[in-house]
Amino acid sequence: MSNRITSLFSIQYPIIQAGMVWCSGWKLASAVSNSGGLGLIGAGSMTPELLLYHLNQMELHTTRPYGVNVPLLYSNIEAHIQVIETSPVPIVFTSAGNPALYTARLKAAGKTVVHVVSSAAFAEKAARAGVDAVVAEGVEAGGHNGKEETTTLCLIPLVKAAVSIPVIAAGGIASGRAMAAVIALGADGVQIGSAFAVAKESSAHERFKTAVLQSKEGDTVLTLKELAPVRLLKNNFYDEIKNAYTQHVGIEALRALLGKGRSKKGIFEGNLDEGELEIGQVAAQLKDEPTAEEIIHRILQEYRLTIDSIPYF
Amino acid sequence: MSNRITSLFSIQYPIIQAGMVWCSGWKLASAVSNSGGLGLIGAGSMTPELLLYHLNQMELHTTRPYGVNVPLLYSNIEAHIQVIETSPVPIVFTSAGNPALYTARLKAAGKTVVHVVSSAAFAEKAARAGVDAVVAEGVEAGGHNGKEETTTLCLIPLVKAAVSIPVIAAGGIASGRAMAAVIALGADGVQIGSAFAVAKESSAHERFKTAVLQSKEGDTVLTLKELAPVRLLKNNFYDEIKNAYTQHVGIEALRALLGKGRSKKGIFEGNLDEGELEIGQVAAQLKDEPTAEEIIHRILQEYRLTIDSIPYF
Numbered sequence: 001m002s003n004r005i006t007s008l009f010s011i012q013y014p015i016i017q018a019g020m021v022w023c024s025g026w027k028l029a030s031a032v033s034n035s036g037g038l039g040l041i042g043a044g045s046m047t048p049e050l051l052l053y054h055l056n057q058m059e060l061h062t063t064r065p066y067g068v069n070v071p072l073l074y075s076n077i078e079a080h081i082q083v084i085e086t087s088p089v090p091i092v093f094t095s096a097g098n099p100a101l102y103t104a105r106l107k108a109a110g111k112t113v114v115h116v117v118s119s120a121a122f123a124e125k126a127a128r129a130g131v132d133a134v135v136a137e138g139v140e141a142g143g144h145n146g147k148e149e150t151t152t153l154c155l156i157p158l159v160k161a162a163v164s165i166p167v168i169a170a171g172g173i174a175s176g177r178a179m180a181a182v183i184a185l186g187a188d189g190v191q192i193g194s195a196f197a198v199a200k201e202s203s204a205h206e207r208f209k210t211a212v213l214q215s216k217e218g219d220t221v222l223t224l225k226e227l228a229p230v231r232l233l234k235n236n237f238y239d240e241i242k243n244a245y246t247q248h249v250g251i252e253a254l255r256a257l258l259g260k261g262r263s264k265k266g267i268f269e270g271n272l273d274e275g276e277l278e279i280g281q282v283a284a285q286l287k288d289e290p291t292a293e294e295i296i297h298r299i300l301q302e303y304r305l306t307i308d309s310i311p312y313f
Numbered sequence: 314m315s316n317r318i319t320s321l322f323s324i325q326y327p328i329i330q331a332g333m334v335w336c337s338g339w340k341l342a343s344a345v346s347n348s349g350g351l352g353l354i355g356a357g358s359m360t361p362e363l364l365l366y367h368l369n370q371m372e373l374h375t376t377r378p379y380g381v382n383v384p385l386l387y388s389n390i391e392a393h394i395q396v397i398e399t400s401p402v403p404i405v406f407t408s409a410g411n412p413a414l415y416t417a418r419l420k421a422a423g424k425t426v427v428h429v430v431s432s433a434a435f436a437e438k439a440a441r442a443g444v445d446a447v448v449a450e451g452v453e454a455g456g457h458n459g460k461e462e463t464t465t466l467c468l469i470p471l472v473k474a475a476v477s478i479p480v481i482a483a484g485g486i487a488s489g490r491a492m493a494a495v496i497a498l499g500a501d502g503v504q505i506g507s508a509f510a511v512a513k514e515s516s517a518h519e520r521f522k523t524a525v526l527q528s529k530e531g532d533t534v535l536t537l538k539e540l541a542p543v544r545l546l547k548n549n550f551y552d553e554i555k556n557a558y559t560q561h562v563g564i565e566a567l568r569a570l571l572g573k574g575r576s577k578k579g580i581f582e583g584n585l586d587e588g589e590l591e592i593g594q595v596a597a598q599l600k601d602e603p604t605a606e607e608i609i610h611r612i613l614q615e616y617r618l619t620i621d622s623i624p625y626f
Contacts, residue, residue: 001624013626119530140464148531151453151464153485153494154594158530161598172466181466181494184619217432217471218461248561281467285474300626306497307623311314313326313613 004166005189008112008132009091010065012036014189015179015296016135016168017196019069019093020143021045021278022267026057028201031292033064039292040093041068045264048079055087065090067114071144072097085109096144096228099129116170118146118155120162127163134163135191138171142194142280145222145229152182160186174282176302180310183303192295194280197267200291205270209289211235211277217284226251227258233277237262317479318502321425321445322404323378325349327502328492328609329448329481330509332382332406333456334358334591335580339370341514344605346377352605353406354381358577361392368400378403380425384457385410398422409457409541412442429483431459431468433475440476447476448504451484455507455593458535458542465495473499487595489615493623496616505608507593510580513604518583522602524548524590530597539564540571546590550575 005014017024017032019042029039039062041054051068058066068089070080073096081102084092092106095116106113107130115126116135123134136159138152139145150158152171159167169187173179174195182190196202198209215233222231223241232238244257258276266275290298318327330337330345332355342352352375354367364381371379381402383393386409394415397405405419408429419426420443428439429448436447449472451465452458463471465484472480482500486492487508495503509515511522528546535544536554545551557570571589579588603611 001626003624003626006626121530138464138466140467149535150530150594151451151485152466153451153464153491154453154597155530157488157490157598172464175470177470177498178466180497180623183623184493184497185490217434217463217468222462281463284467285470304625307620307625310493310496310620310623311316312617312620313314313316313319 003188005133005168008166009038009067011038013296013300014168015299016040016189016191017292018170018191018193019043019067020193020197021263023197023202023204025203026054026061027203028196028199028292029066030058030061031199031201032196032296033062033066035293035296037292037296038091039066041066041089043068043080044071044074045268048076048083051080052083052087055083055089059088067091067093069093069095071095072101081105084111093135099126099131103129103131114168117159119148119150120155120158122146123159123163123167127165131165133166133168133188134159135168135170136187137191139222140231140281141171142197142220142231142283143278145231147225147229149222149229153185156182156185156187171280172282174285176299176304177306178282179299179303180306192299194282195286195295196292197279198286198289199295200289204267207270207272208267208275208277211272212279212283213286213289215279215283220279220281220283224254224258227254230276230278231280233279233283235275235277236273237266237276316501318446318481321479322351322380324351326609326613327481328612329353329502329504330605331483331504331506332356332380333506333510334576336510336515336517338516339367339374340516341509341512341605342379343371343374344512344514345509345609346375346379348606348609349377350609351404352379354379354402356381356393357384357387361389361396364393365396365400368396368402372401380404380406382406382408384408385414394418397424406448412439412444416442416444427481430472432461432463433468433471435459436472436476436480440478444478446479446481446501447472448481448483449500450504452535453544453594454484455510455533455544455596456591458544460538460542462535462542466498469495469498469500484593485595487598489612489617490619491595492612492616493619505612507595508599508608509605510592511599511602512608513602517580520583520585521580521588521590524585525592525596526599526602528592528596533592533594533596537567537571540567543589543591544593546592546596548579548588548590549586550579550589
């Protein structure tokens with residue numbers, strides 16, 4: 001069946017792979033698009049040159065629709081936007097910034113534009129900026145996160161009530177049951193991060209993937225709220241953050257502790273001690289490292305079984 | 314249709330009204346039970362004498378099954394347990410404490426016993442203690458809360474995988490869509506707090522109900538994590554807590570600031586400045602003050618519409 005999200009993106013299933021730093025280059029994104037979902041290049045960790053390379057690779061490896069996720073607070077954002085404007089990439093997800101800044105320009109370049117939000121107020125702002133859809137991301141999501149700390153279960157109804165454009169749910173979704181749950185809540189599609197971060201085609205380091213697969217409930221935490229809230233796997237680096245909080249250090253000391261390149265170190269280089277291991281709370285449910293195609297097929301199969309068996313009261 | 318929860322409690326719908334301090338006396342609990350759900354007396358704010366009074370009133374006002382929620386950390390817990398043992402109340406929900414302490418005794422007195430948990434590990438512990446079901450409560454729930462901060466969307470699949478007894482989902486549920494969502498996730502029933510806290514039959518003060526109904530997204534916060542994590546509506550009292558944190562006061566100063574009787578002051582006496590206004594994140598979705606019967610009927614109607622219209626992909 002088609003719905004507003006499959007129609008908007010011309011894809012088979014309303015399953016979107018989140019654009020994730022150090023995980024989602026052309027290998028993962030093309031595998032997702034080739035399996036009937038929407039694959040996104042995660043531009044956040046890329047130079048404009050590297051982004052261009054990955055976009056070119058997408059043209060070589062899929063004939064299906066695909067997209068790119070761009071954090072608008074990225075220091076070299078203008079260069080990223082120029083790469084995207086002149087690339088054939090049809091879909092752009094923007095996040096972490098003001099949707100009023102680039103939406104009109106991207107629309108003028110013929111792109112379908114989606115903005116990631118953490119509240120109904122931001123969803124309204126994005127809709128006013130002219131985006132075609134929003135991703136509503138709950139506090140259980142990995143990586144950078146909204147300040148409101150609204151959970152996906154509480155967020156989706158508020159966003160649905162606030163905007164009439166399609167809503168993609170994100171945060172805590174890694175199974176067909178969770179997909180059925182957020183579709184029941186009113187979402188038109190799902191964006192899935194953590195499960196694809198450990199997919200075979202993810203460019204994350206094997207040590208990072210293993211740490212995610214071995215993690216248990218309570219092993220992720222939302223921290224560094226004074227800088228930009230981020231959900232990560234507890235490790236040595238997080239112990240240092242906790243220690244800093246115990247000593248009541250200021251925001252500048254926290255910024256210095258975070259430093260630069262922490263997520264590359266953790267996710268891409270597999271330095272589990274010093275790296276920032278960004279992952280969602282749903283990590284505790286992940287048990288193996290399937291291909292992107294297997295992930296999509298498992299989710300769809302479980303989704304269908306679930307909606308066929310929901311009891312009537 | 315019946316399921317494991319309706320069968321366990323001999324009720325019509327798998328909708329349980331949470332036992333809430335200062336909200337759920339016999340008026341609310343009997344209205345819920347008389348409408349086909351399961352009403353619970355919230356014993357947490359009661360002396361043993363008052364609990365006995367409310368249990369006796371339940372016998373006068375409903376012929377349907379009902380229950381009582383007892384926080385096991387309550388200072389006079391032994392007196393509460395003795396009141397319950399000798400009362401005809403058929404169902405006991407225990408929370409905030411070790412399920413190994415009283416489960417066998419309550420079962421020996423012929424009660425159906427349910428324990429409230431915030432993690433799969435606690436669910437396993439409760440199952441080993443012999444409870445008949447668990448309530449799995451996510452971090453979006455109002456009032457006292459687990460330390461794990463796992464959201465309902467992430468918690469239910471973990472608890473379902475950990476135990477074979479029925480699982481009741483709690484936290485973030487105030488609509489038929491949310492009920493469909495957690496049933497799709499695998500829950501066998503729902504426990505609903507905030508929506509019933511503002512029901513006509515709730516004994517909460519009108520000023521508290523109005524504050525809840527006027528609240529917006531982001532207006533609740535999980536705080537006092539060093540004592541016992543509690544989700545409350547932001548107010549003057551919360552500003553004092555924030556101020557205390559800014560000054561890095563210790564746990565004893567926080568305990569002194571909390572003092573005694575804060576929730577009574579806020580919820581029962583309607584002192585919105587000095588009181589502790591315990592409510593869930595779902596408060597932002599609540600718009601009016603229906604009767605318990607209206608709440609249950611609205612939820613069931615929306616639930617049925619939802620499961621009839623979930624698209625197949």
